[in-house]
Amino acid sequence: MAFISSGYDPKEPMKDRITDIGPRNYEEFYPPIIAKNKGKWAYHEILEPGVLVHVSETGDELYTVRVGGCRLMSVTHIREICEIADKYCDGYLRFTTRNNIEFMVDSKEKAEALKKDLESRKFPGGSFKFPIGGTGAGITNIIHTQGWIHCHTPATDASGPVKATLDVLFEHFQNMDLPAQVRVSLACCLNMCGAVHCSDIAILGYHRKPPMVEHEYIDKMCEIPLAIAACPTAAIKPKKVALEDGTEVKSVEVNHSRCMYCGNCYTMCPSMPLADKEGDGIVIMVGGKVSNRISAPKFSKVAVAYLPNNPPRWPEVTSTIKKIVDTYSKDARKYERLGEWAERIGWEKFFEKCGLEFTHHLIDDFRDPAYYTWRQTTQFKFTD
Amino acid sequence: MATVEFQGKTFTVDEDGFIESYDDWCEEWVQWVKQQEGIDELTDDHRKVIKVLQDYYEKNGIAPMVRILSKLTGFKLKQIYELFPSGPGKGACKMAGLPKPTGCV
Numbered sequence: 001m002a003f004i005s006s007g008y009d010p011k012e013p014m015k016d017r018i019t020d021i022g023p024r025n026y027e028e029f030y031p032p033i034i035a036k037n038k039g040k041w042a043y044h045e046i047l048e049p050g051v052l053v054h055v056s057e058t059g060d061e062l063y064t065v066r067v068g069g070c071r072l073m074s075v076t077h078i079r080e081i082c083e084i085a086d087k088y089c090d091g092y093l094r095f096t097t098r099n100n101i102e103f104m105v106d107s108k109e110k111a112e113a114l115k116k117d118l119e120s121r122k123f124p125g126g127s128f129k130f131p132i133g134g135t136g137a138g139i140t141n142i143i144h145t146q147g148w149i150h151c152h153t154p155a156t157d158a159s160g161p162v163k164a165t166l167d168v169l170f171e172h173f174q175n176m177d178l179p180a181q182v183r184v185s186l187a188c189c190l191n192m193c194g195a196v197h198c199s200d201i202a203i204l205g206y207h208r209k210p211p212m213v214e215h216e217y218i219d220k221m222c223e224i225p226l227a228i229a230a231c232p233t234a235a236i237k238p239k240k241v242a243l244e245d246g247t248e249v250k251s252v253e254v255n256h257s258r259c260m261y262c263g264n265c266y267t268m269c270p271s272m273p274l275a276d277k278e279g280d281g282i283v284i285m286v287g288g289k290v291s292n293r294i295s296a297p298k299f300s301k302v303a304v305a306y307l308p309n310n311p312p313r314w315p316e317v318t319s320t321i322k323k324i325v326d327t328y329s330k331d332a333r334k335y336e337r338l339g340e341w342a343e344r345i346g347w348e349k350f351f352e353k354c355g356l357e358f359t360h361h362l363i364d365d366f367r368d369p370a371y372y373t374w375r376q377t378t379q380f381k382f383t384d
Numbered sequence: 385m386a387t388v389e390f391q392g393k394t395f396t397v398d399e400d401g402f403i404e405s406y407d408d409w410c411e412e413w414v415q416w417v418k419q420q421e422g423i424d425e426l427t428d429d430h431r432k433v434i435k436v437l438q439d440y441y442e443k444n445g446i447a448p449m450v451r452i453l454s455k456l457t458g459f460k461l462k463q464i465y466e467l468f469p470s471g472p473g474k475g476a477c478k479m480a481g482l483p484k485p486t487g488c489v
Contacts, residue, residue, distance in 0.1 A: 011422070
């Protein structure tokens with residue numbers, strides 16, 4: 001398309017420049033009923049999966065219909081969301097912190113009509129555009145990252161595995177049939193953008209091969225001290241290398257026996273790539289939570305050291321997650337989060353019940369704190 | 385990598401317009417980046433920032449942290465942005481011929 005100016009003058013970039021105005025004030029976008037009852041809510045109920053009602057001290061009722069969102073969405077899709085909001089909600093809507101979409105109306109009849117419309121909308125391929133659910137003790141949306149769509153350091157994809165996993169767990173999105181809510185998150189490398197370190201089930205992209213060092217370019221493209229300092233295990237040291245043509249250049253040497261393939265050096269230095277088709281895969285972590293309800297927040301722990309990248313459906317990953325969710329669902333007590341359940345029955349029983357193999361990869365060996373993760377007691381249970 | 389021809393010199397640059405090698409830096413490169421960054425006139429203050437960046441890079445192999453740049457030049461961050469509208473990384477480091485900033489930027 002031919003260039004169409006917005007009025008910006010590249011010859012005078014600072015002229016008429018507006019800056020530091022911040023985001024719009026959220027109160028501008030309140031539905032009237034929310035603006036009116038702000039700070040006066042008395043109680044709320046979950047009427048059915050995906051539908052909430054909040055009742056105010058003034059007697060006003062607010063019905064919320066929560067629908068799944070794919071997070072990565074086109075303007076066409078956002079326009080369709082707006083069209084629904086215009087039709088039923090006077091043009092108001094909101095997105096949740098797990099990237100679901102919430103439509104709000106002031107009566108039950110309007111909520112019913114809205115639900116019927118939402119359920120009828122499908123993509124040409126057959127998947128629901130706006131599946132209703134994500135409330136209560138079920139499985140809501142998966143917090144995820146960029147993957148092969150946009151990032152340069154991923155060890156796996158994000159949108160692909162998330163679609164495959166949510167297809168497998170879809171019944172739990174539309175039902176509230178678990179002991180407590182199960183939060184699933186995905187990060188495509190161990191930068192862990194998002195919530196994988198604190199989720200009930202976490203899917204994490206993982207490398208298994210050390211970086212390649214492009215000696216010819218490293219001193220030109222990288223600030224070498226930064227690459228050295230980026231390594232958590234001090235596997236990288238500076239080294240002078242002679243190229244094929246005889247010129248001596250500054251470079252680095254990677255001690256492969258110290259490298260655990262975190263990829264931090266590649267983040268700092270473009271000349272140390274490490275992505276590998278066969279080497280890369282997925283780690284499954286379990287048992288994290290962020291709420292303070294009953295027990296304190298927990299980090300998730302590594303439960304499966306490696307599953308292969310198997311696009312487009314990642315069957316090994318989805319079947320493992322299904323197995324963990326099914327076992328938890330059968331065995332845990334009401335209100336018990338996955339991490340609380342595993343700690344109550346003991347991790348050895350968690351591995352036995354879920355049928356997961358315990359390998360030496362799962363034993364912490366990172367610096368002094370690793371010691372505290374070992375068992376310094378005679379209390380344990382025999383397993384099969 | 386793309387090449388740029390300017391005032392009789394040829395530079396190899398990446399897609400963000402950073403020079404391929406610090407060794408290729410020269411006065412013509414400064415003039416080229418000046419034009420690219422929309423800087424009207426190169427003042428002594430611009431030169432001072434570039435000199436500090438280059439001295440620091442040659443000595444330490446890294447670009448200085450912003451607070452160190454401020455301390456060494458005596459310019460507050462606000463003044464550095466007035467000199468280089470794109471900021472110390474995309475503006476000043478590019479003009480000084482330093483490698484492109486990396487990490488989660």
